[in-house]
Amino acid sequence: MSTTALALVAAAATDVGRVRRGNEDAYLVAPPVYAIADGMGGHRGGAEAAGLAMQTLASRAPDLVSADGEALVEALVDANRAILLAADEDDALRGMATTCTAALVRGRVACIAHVGDSRAYLLRGGRLAQLTDDHSVVAQLVRQGQLSPEAAAVHPGRSVVYRALGTEPDVQVDTREVVLDAGDRLLLCSDGLSNMLADGEIAAVLREVAETGLAVEALVARANEAGGADNITAVLVDVQGETQREAVP
Numbered sequence: 001m002s003t004t005a006l007a008l009v010a011a012a013a014t015d016v017g018r019v020r021r022g023n024e025d026a027y028l029v030a031p032p033v034y035a036i037a038d039g040m041g042g043h044r045g046g047a048e049a050a051g052l053a054m055q056t057l058a059s060r061a062p063d064l065v066s067a068d069g070e071a072l073v074e075a076l077v078d079a080n081r082a083i084l085l086a087a088d089e090d091d092a093l094r095g096m097a098t099t100c101t102a103a104l105v106r107g108r109v110a111c112i113a114h115v116g117d118s119r120a121y122l123l124r125g126g127r128l129a130q131l132t133d134d135h136s137v138v139a140q141l142v143r144q145g146q147l148s149p150e151a152a153a154v155h156p157g158r159s160v161v162y163r164a165l166g167t168e169p170d171v172q173v174d175t176r177e178v179v180l181d182a183g184d185r186l187l188l189c190s191d192g193l194s195n196m197l198a199d200g201e202i203a204a205v206l207r208e209v210a211e212t213g214l215a216v217e218a219l220v221a222r223a224n225e226a227g228g229a230d231n232i233t234a235v236l237v238d239v240q241g242e243t244q245r246e247a248v249p
């Protein structure tokens, strides 16, 4: 008897962009966990909140090897608590918050846990699908049919989020599961990428640049070429096929 497992290759890139002075994005590549955080709160608060979220997930990563999506949600809930505690203890950090979009990949299944307006995308068969809903006021208006996607894309208030880690004691985490296929590319990114590049442009880069590390570098470079108005971060998980291995009897 043999089992099959997908072989995963991951890479990440982050850049301050061309306008901001500091980078308040953070990411985590700690298989089986991959995540991105986009901090907010000015001064050092934003970077602190994003870093705390990623540290909390990193500390849970070893346990998540044998866990399910519910455990990933618990890790985000723990991160929320850690950010609120740190903000409570230091006036300079008061009001800090962060988005968090995380993927736990076990076997063929990717569990996505998500708060805020960072995104998870899946490229399959050359087509890009957004896996997460932005928790931004503008995106909610689009979902309710009150604003066109075209108007939302250039709306001055498009980065205002109504859900984040660090804002409320109770945080509602969106989840979804995706069964992965060989050839899939799972992308996590901050809005500094998705606001600068249309989905079609992101898809084109992912179709054109096969190597994982070069692909994330290309995405960041393209976002900078488009203006780099915000910090840009991308984590890419490539599903490179299946490895055959004998099961231990």
Ligand code: CA
Residues within 6 Å of the ligand: 038, 190, 191, 192, 230, 231
């Ligand atoms: Ca951002």
